[in-house]
Structures are given as structure tokens and as C-alpha cells.
Amino acid sequence: MFEAYLIHLLILVVIYIILSISLQLSMGFTGLFNFGHIAFYCIGAYVSALLALNGYPFIICILAAGIIAAVFGLFLAFPTKKLKGDYLALATLGFSFVVYAVALNWVELTRGPLGLPGIPKPEILGFVFSDNLYFLILAGVIAIISYLVIKWIVSSPFGIVLESVRDDELASKTLGKNSFKAKAYALALSAFFAGIAGSLYASYITFIDPSSFTLLQLIPVLAIIIIGGLASLEGTIIAAIIIVLLPEPLRFIGFPSSVVGPARQIIYALLLLIILLFRPKGIKGKVELE
């Protein structure tokens, strides 16, 4: 029975890995302070859940989740075209609030705070991934594909353009690179994988409501990419494992349950502080957090 709990935790780790490495693409590799990532995750989850509840096959659901999230990512790139740093962070944060408000108030579509229950488990070619071990394998395969695609993107000439935009946008423009196009694509690709993660989350938990996509959910994801190190996919994977698993032993130490919740937040904060003080580039980061 212990395996069931471990498998559950590993599924969460895998979902967080996809969510975090996709944020690395826009934040770590392109230098965009993208606080709207949780909104793409939310869009992916809702798109996938609504399609699945209407009988669409899982493959369609997950692809649609990614594509529609990517469209929103591209859409977000236009109004934020001239924004940088803190201003971009605020604008993308605003986008998160808008998406949250829509999920909460468009009751006819999302059922608002009542949430969408009974989301079917993934089914591919007649095989239903109802067993958590099989779901872990499926999620793991999707995570590996996501990692390889993102790795390929950042290693390609396009990836080098992204890094040049991050390090010196003016110089990049001087060399004839279209920095807006690069940033817009990075945001869309990042949103695509966040949507995929959202789809996996919805089909695993089988219930979503807007409270699953608040800023509180963004905190561990940001902690993962800062601790893992900006522009490092491997560091992000290590950090995702640490951040998701580290608070779990707190449940067994014997603290009162009312202490465990806040302790979880304290752990994130402490880890972040330690990393920022003693290892500003994170575990395997290439860029220092400015």
C-alpha cells in the first residue's frame, strides 16, 4: 500500500516537472518574468476536462489543452510586447487573475466554484489508465517527450536567439533578430506545455475547480525554477523532486496537523532564502536571478 502513496507523489512530481520546465522556457531561457504560467495550466486543465466530459478521446483532450493554452500564450504576447521586468510580471500576473475570475464566474461553462467532477481517466486505444501505476508511466512518457522537445528547442538556433534576447535584447535586435517574434513563440511554447500539464492534472485528480489554480499554486513552481537554477532543465527536474517530496515527511513527524500546512510554506521560503544567499544561480543554473 505504501507504493500507492509513493506513486501518487511521483505523479505529482512528474506533473510539476512538466509545468516547471515549460516555465523555464519563457522565464529561464528567454528572460520573461512570466507570472501567468498558472493561467495556462488552468486553461489546459479546463479545456481537457470539458472535452473529456463531452466524450472526446484523451489524445484530442491533451493536444487541445496544449494548443488552446498556446493560443492564449501568443495572445498574451501582444499586449505585453513593450513590457519588461517588473511591469511584465505585473501584466502576466493580471492575466492569471483574469483567467481565475473567468473560471470562477463563467458558471455555465466551468460550474464556477462547484468545479468539474467526474473527469474520466485517460483512455488510449481502448486501454484505460485507471491504475495509478499506469498513469505514472503515461505521465512519465509525456514528461520525457516534453523534456526532449524543450531541450531540442533550447539547443537549436532558435534557442540561442531566445538566450540572446534574455541577455541583451538590443544587441540581438542589432544582429537582425526579431526579438518580439522570439518572445511570442517562447511564451506560446511555454503555455503549450503548461496546458499539457494541466490536462494531466485534470485527468489524474478527476476533479478541478478554480481554487486549484490560484497564486498559491504558482509559488512552488517559481520556487522550483529558482532552486533548480534559471535556464537549467536538469536542475529544474531535481528541484521539482525536492519541492514536491520535501514537505511530505512532515506528515509523519508527529507535528499537529495545523502546523504542517504553514510549515510547508516555511520550507519553501527557507529553501529559497538559503539558495539565494549561498547559491544565487540555483542547483545547476546558468543565469543569476536579477
Place this chain on the structure above:
Amino acid sequence: MKKIILVFALVLVSLLLFGCTEQPKKIKVGALLPLTGSAASYGDTWEKALSIALDDFEADTNVSAEILFEDTQLRPELTVSAAQKLISLNKVTSIITGADTLVFLPITENNNVLVFTTASNPDITLKHKYVFRINPSDSEQGVDMARRIFELDFSSTAVMAFEGEYGRGLSSVFINEFSKKGKIVFSEYFSDTESDFRSILAKVKNSVADSLFVIALDNQYPAILRQMKEMDLNIKVFASETIHSDSVLTDSNGLADGINFFYYPQTDSNIRKDFETKYYTKYNSSPGPFADSIYDAGLLALYSDYFSDGNYLKAIDYLHSLTNWEGASGKLTFDSNGDPIGKYFQLYIISKDKFVLGDSNV
């Protein structure tokens, strides 16, 4: 770096192994409660009520039992992780909860674990197996409330409710029913952490509503009432059951007097008196909202395990065999869905800082 990862792995594995140590067999029941976060005031009183239920069960049966508490913060992913941990590692036979029930029901269903809840979403028992609800669902509450308010000659009402499964669910049933005969002037929603209600109250003041139906968390009512007084807003207020909390009376300094609300009939049985006395003796305060229902849920979870020797099918048979089982929240009989039969809501009034059955002063 390798050292950091090694130390982390060692700490994690040793703590998880510690958690898995074989322990003597005893009855184990889980409780998923919002012990921190916006609904922590409910979680606190529910934890205390369950602790009394455990004491009573152990004293009655001489059997050692344990209730394992997990904090959900009303966050779905934490609730799911906690439920998974309770079932997989602690091997609980049932889970008690008062909120966020829908999110973990697929896990309990798959693992044949019973759930005892005070949550009121109709889907909980309609769409899931092995769930036993202590209080009536929103579909009954909302309809009863709407009909009763209309009977009292209030024909146009404004509705303000907090965003959440409970607030949205109850308000939508209420609005549907009230609209059949009366008029809903408007409905507004606010966050469960909101403390400034002036804009909604200003809208009420400028409307033609002859009554206001409020669904808020217990810690929000005093702020709503204070702000109504500041704005000189005099309108008949009806409230949901969540106002039934001593903290509302204490913090609103008499402003709650005259408010009507809906609550299930309070029995004057010895079991209830005994529960209230024990609660007061142990914690030096009165039981909070739904603490009596959670106490009943705790007892039912423990006794169903005790009489069935942990077999879920026998436990279900035992629960369905109960007729007018006397608990602190009233008499309980479950229908085939696990909903309570014959437990209905009545109109109460707050009078001189007390909750009084009846609709006088309306």
C-alpha cells in the same frame, strides 16, 4: 551538490520508513479538515469535536482507536495527497470531512473506504458510493429557505454569498426556487477572505429589495453587520446556517439581533447535552458550527468499523440498519444514497445574543 541530494534522499527515506513502521492493529479513522487557511475556524472546532467522539468511543467500547487528522487548507491537491496518504499508509477504513468532499471521492471509492461528511453539495451522494451525509443537501436547504422567506411576505430579495462550493451551490438552489414566486433583485459573490462588503451593501441600499439573504463564513458576518450599521442600511436579513456560531454573537456586539437563519432542529437529548458539557469542560468554549454533526460523523465512523471488523460491506449494512440513531445533531436514518432522512431545516432567530427557534420579530 551530490551531498545535498544524498542528505535529502536519506532524510526522506528514513522519515517515510518511520511512517511505515508496523504498529499494533487498532481502529483507524482519517479526518480531512481545513485546519489552516480561510476556513480554519471550522477546522479547529471540528478537530475538537472529533477528539471528544474518540474519547467517548474508547470509553464505551474499551477498544483502542485513533483519528488521524490531515490539514487540507481547502486546497484540492493537498486534499487528494492527504486522502491518498490516509488510505495507503495509515490504512484508514473511513474518512470524516466537512468540506471539499467531491475532490477525493474517486480515491475512496476505488479503495472501498467510507466517507462521512457534513458537506451539502447534492453531487456528493448522488454521484458517489460509500458516502454518508450527516446534514441535508443544498437541494433541500435552498428550497426550504426560499419557500419560507416567501411565506413570510418578502417578495424581492438580494443575495450575497461567498465564492465556494457551499456558497455558490446553496445560493443557486435558493435563487432558482425563490424566482418561481418572488423576485431576486440581484446576486453578488465575494471571496472567502473578503472583509470589505461596502460595495455590495451600497448596491443593496440602492435597490428595491425588501430582504437580504447572506451566505458568508462565520468570521465574515460581524464585518457585514458593522458595515451595514455604518451605512445606515436597515433591511431584513436572512442568513444561512453558517451564522450559527458563538463567535458571531461575541464579535457583532448585538448587531446580529433580529437576524433569521436556517438551521437543523437542535435536540435537547442527553447525548447533545453531554457532548456540549464535555466540549465546554475540555476546551472552555461552546461547540462551533456543525461541531455536533462532525461529532456524530466521528462516532458513526468509529462504530461502523467496530461492528464490521473493518469490512466495508458490513459497515455499510450496519449504517443502513440504523433507524433514528441518536446523535448530538439529532436522529439519523440514512436513505439508499447515504442522505439523512427526515432531517430538515427550521427558521431560527438571533434574540438577545442567543439562537432561538422560531420566526418572531420577522
